[in-house]
Amino acid sequence: KPIIITVDGPSGAGKGTLAYRLAEHFGFELLDSGALYRIVGLMAHQAGLLDDAPDELALSDLTQSLDLSFLPNSKTRAIDIYIDKKPLLDDIRNETVGGYASIVAAFPKVRSALLDLQRNIADQKPGLVADGRDMGTVIFPDAHAKIYLSASAQARAKRRVIQLTQAGKEANFDDILADIIARDERDENRSVAPSRPADDALFIDSSSKSADLVFEEVLQFINQ
Numbered sequence: 001k002p003i004i005i006t007v008d009g010p011s012g013a014g015k016g017t018l019a020y021r022l023a024e025h026f027g028f029e030l031l032d033s034g035a036l037y038r039i040v041g042l043m044a045h046q047a048g049l050l051d052d053a054p055d056e057l058a059l060s061d062l063t064q065s066l067d068l069s070f071l072p073n074s075k076t077r078a079i080d081i082y083i084d085k086k087p088l089l090d091d092i093r094n095e096t097v098g099g100y101a102s103i104v105a106a107f108p109k110v111r112s113a114l115l116d117l118q119r120n121i122a123d124q125k126p127g128l129v130a131d132g133r134d135m136g137t138v139i140f141p142d143a144h145a146k147i148y149l150s151a152s153a154q155a156r157a158k159r160r161v162i163q164l165t166q167a168g169k170e171a172n173f174d175d176i177l178a179d180i181i182a183r184d185e186r187d188e189n190r191s192v193a194p195s196r197p198a199d200d201a202l203f204i205d206s207s208s209k210s211a212d213l214v215f216e217e218v219l220q221f222i223n224q
């Protein structure tokens with residue numbers, strides 16, 4: 001059985017950075033569960049399923065029919081996503097797709113369609129670092145160590161602006177803050193797998209902590 005570390009929390013709290021560093025440190029596999037919801041959200045949008053009130057069965061059919069694979073790209077050192085054996089060329093890391101993701105993520109049948117995929121990802125590996133919203137509460141309740149990383153909405157919006165600007169994309173602080181607050185609302189108040197810390201999670205507020213400090217506190221917690 002692989003050793004599992006879960007990192008949950010709201011958008012922009014630094015989950016991705018922390019998960020990447022932990023995976024590198026321990027030599028574990030990474031599961032970016034948000035990418036799964038982003039892909040389903042984008043595909044649902046492209047299929048016109050989000051134009052009106054979404055139909056849960058149509059969304060879960062679409063989710064079940066996706067043939068997804070994730071392959072490390074040695075040139076870019078990123079993970080390339082393939083859908084039905086074809087590389088995904090669309091950008092899924094923007095707020096528009098984040099919004100689609102949080103809409104489809106509120107449907108129980110979409111979530112259950114992604115359950116096995118997430119649980120099986122680490123089967124052949126010594127360990128896994130999984131980041132998302134429900135990694136510690138629903139997907140891996142028996143994880144070895146659980147982290148819930150949060151930060152004020154202002155701090156998270158500020159970080160997103162810096163990230164986007166560095167990536168050469170346009171970023172407006174007020175728009176991003178509004179998007180983050182709307183997405184938090186949806187993710188925390190949905191009926192299924194709401195974003196919340198597991199009872200046995202280490203809670204960290206990273207508003208005024210550097211990525212290095214967060215990493216250190218987490219390592220201490222894991223090794224204790």
Ligand code: CDP
Pocket residue numbers: 009010011012013015033034035037038098101102103105106131132133134135183187
């Ligand atoms: O990177 P960021 O935290 O902004 O978002 P993400 O982790 O890529 O997730 C995008 C959206 O997918 C979230 O707002 C959630 O609605 C949904 N999600 C979820 O419901 N459960 C997960 N385990 C991961 C993401």
